[in-house]
Amino acid sequence: MVIRSMRIRNLLLPAALLGLVPVAPARAGGSSPEAPRQPEPAGAFETMSRAFEGIAAQVSPSVVQIFTSGYALGQRQGQVLTKQQGTASGVVIDADGLVVTNAHVVSGAGRIAVQPALPADSARTGHPGHTPGAKLEATVVGVDTATDLALLRVAAKDLQPLRLADSDKLRQGQLVLAFGSPLGLGNTVTMGVVSAVARQLGPDESLAYIQTDAPINPGSSGGPLVDSRGEVVGINTMILSQSGGSEGVGLAIPANTVRTIVEQLRSHGHVHRGVIGAQMQTVTPTMVAAMHLPQSGVIVADIDQSGPGARAGLHIGDVIVAVDGRPVGNVRQFAFSLYRHATDATAVLDVQRGEERLKLQPRVVERPDDPAHYLEMVRPETNLVPQLDVLGIDLDGPLAEALSPLRAPGGVVVAAMSADAAPPGDRFQPGDVIHAVNGVTVGSLSELKRAVQDMKDGDPAVVQIERNGMLHYLAFEID
Numbered sequence: 425m426v427i428r429s430m431r432i433r434n435l436l437l438p439a440a441l442l443g444l445v446p447v448a449p450a451r452a453g454g455s456s457p458e459a460p461r462q463p464e465p466a467g468a469f470e471t472m473s474r475a476f477e478g479i480a481a482q483v484s485p486s487v488v489q490i491f492t493s494g495y496a497l498g499q500r501q502g503q504v505l506t507k508q509q510g511t512a513s514g515v516v517i518d519a520d521g522l523v524v525t526n527a528h529v530v531s532g533a534g535r536i537a538v539q540p541a542l543p544a545d546s547a548r549t550g551h552p553g554h555t556p557g558a559k560l561e562a563t564v565v566g567v568d569t570a571t572d573l574a575l576l577r578v579a580a581k582d583l584q585p586l587r588l589a590d591s592d593k594l595r596q597g598q599l600v601l602a603f604g605s606p607l608g609l610g611n612t613v614t615m616g617v618v619s620a621v622a623r624q625l626g627p628d629e630s631l632a633y634i635q636t637d638a639p640i641n642p643g644s645s646g647g648p649l650v651d652s653r654g655e656v657v658g659i660n661t662m663i664l665s666q667s668g669g670s671e672g673v674g675l676a677i678p679a680n681t682v683r684t685i686v687e688q689l690r691s692h693g694h695v696h697r698g699v700i701g702a703q704m705q706t707v708t709p710t711m712v713a714a715m716h717l718p719q720s721g722v723i724v725a726d727i728d729q730s731g732p733g734a735r736a737g738l739h740i741g742d743v744i745v746a747v748d749g750r751p752v753g754n755v756r757q758f759a760f761s762l763y764r765h766a767t768d769a770t771a772v773l774d775v776q777r778g779e780e781r782l783k784l785q786p787r788v789v790e791r792p793d794d795p796a797h798y799l800e801m802v803r804p805e806t807n808l809v810p811q812l813d814v815l816g817i818d819l820d821g822p823l824a825e826a827l828s829p830l831r832a833p834g835g836v837v838v839a840a841m842s843a844d845a846a847p848p849g850d851r852f853q854p855g856d857v858i859h860a861v862n863g864v865t866v867g868s869l870s871e872l873k874r875a876v877q878d879m880k881d882g883d884p885a886v887v888q889i890e891r892n893g894m895l896h897y898l899a900f901e902i903d
Contacts, residue, residue: 426668426837439776475652479601480613482654486516486586487541487647490525490576491612492533498542513604513647514538514576515656516583522885523576524686525646526661527567530574538564539576541611561819564876566689570697571631571681572661575689582638586648589655591678594621594634602674604639604647612640616674617664623675624756632756633675633679634658649676658682671721698788700771701731702738706754718776721745739777746774762788807839807869811902812887814852815839818869827857831890835859836887853891853897860888 433549433651471568490512510533514525522550523538530536537559547624588841598618616638625636636649636887640660649658658676672800703726721743745753747761748771765771765788775782807815816836838856858863858872866872879885879902887898 438718443541445773476601479650479652479654482584483603483648483650484541484611484613485584485648487611488514488516488523489539489541489605490514490523490529490562491537491539492530492648493535510606512645513643513644513660515603515646515648515659516540516585517588517656518585519583520687521578521580521583522565522585522690523562524659525574525576526659527569527574528829530564530567530576531569531644536564538562538576539610539816540580566693566695567694568597568685569687570695571677571685573659573682573685573689575676575686586836587655588652588679588683589651589653589657589832590682591621591634591657594618594651594678596621598651598658600620600636600638600649600651602636602640602649602676604640604644604660606639606641606643609644613642614615619749622756624676624754631681631756632678633661634675634678638674651838655679656682676750681760693765696767697759697791698765698767698769698771699731699763699789699791700733700736700738700786701728702726702733704744704758707743716743718743718881720751720756721776722752722755732787732789736773736784737782738773738784738786741777741778742775742782744773745776748772749774758808761861809872809876811879812885814851816842816858816869816872819857819899820868826854831893831895832856832859832865834865836866836869836872851900852889855891857886857890859895861892862886 437555440635460670491509492512493508493509497674510529512525512529514523514529516522517524523860538561539559554832557673560578560580562576562578565577568576594844596618600616600618602614604612606614618634619637620635622632625633634649634657634659638649640663645661647674648656648662649660651657657679657680658793659679660674660676662675663673685695692769702724704722707717707721707723711723712719718725723737724744725742726740727740729736744752744758747758750757750761752758752761762771767788767790769788770785771788773784809816815838817839819830819835819837824830835857838852838854840854840859843851859871861875876885881902883902885898885900889896889898
């Protein structure tokens, strides 16, 4: 581990000017009695220290430690199921028990428990808060893997929520504190600065992160990054590291993204992603120089001729410079602007086409390949296949058209896994198409139910699925 020190500028200034040491009062004469010393005002460092203490006291009760357990495939004596456990962090955002964390924290977890934090000085003062070990069972309200966010609910009414800040106002160099449970050490705080306010891992990535040098280690995932007011500016999600430890490059999901995703997870259990049927790329300086494009915006690289963008008059090569009057400088901003629209709402695009400036109004539709929208098409009493622990949908009509081309005609689309699935998420995934079970072709949900109706716990099952255009066999025992 490399520990980096913080250097203080102006080291040549007298210490008294920095407020670090008191200045002795001047004497009128050598024999005059010394005047009584007055309490000195707090120095700059002490003032800053007290401010950090106040933020820690304010934030810590809202930061929770998350414990997960589940099953995964291991390599010990071949591919066998092994039980795995993990710890991470989360932050309370609602007094009624809503907790935000990362999606990867709860992925594959069969059991999730949340432990609210004691105040940082509780061991010393005997604070009568939640006692250590008082874990609360948590259920998953919704998960969005695209942004790596998950919303949990615990049965508690006395939790202390934190406020989400406006992350668009964040500035490079701003002081921030990261809270979490690095390496399983609960109720930990580290300090740093905002290294970058919108760090994209690729030029056309739809998500931009807050980059910070506040130490973030495994176990801090899902914890809050807060500003000097104790408001959440981001949710810690990952580190970029060559050693596996913190190297001063931590990434957090901006609070404004968190707010948008959480609102949808809370309302629908999943996220609706609006699209207009066009492929966008961020305009680069090279494009500007070579194609005489606007300095900022997104260029239409491809378009679905039957989609709402084309029907509204959008062409390949058009540059979208604003959505609903808000300028867009990259793919992330454009995608985020569409996410704010409800399905079938209209977006107003400012488009530059050569020397011509246009206003186009395409309809925003839900992304056709988004597995989350399958959930709205199922009812547990009719779509559950208990032997496989999945909720299935017949592959016909508009759904077949949306998923085409497929490797085989007919089948059953996996909409979701049931709550009893073990291990959840490791077998089927939303969007998988089931084509056969134990060599028997299934073309509909009723055929799938007949193929598995006599299976019982311990029976072998080999299910042929299609995932992302590739055929796979899933082999397991019914449980």
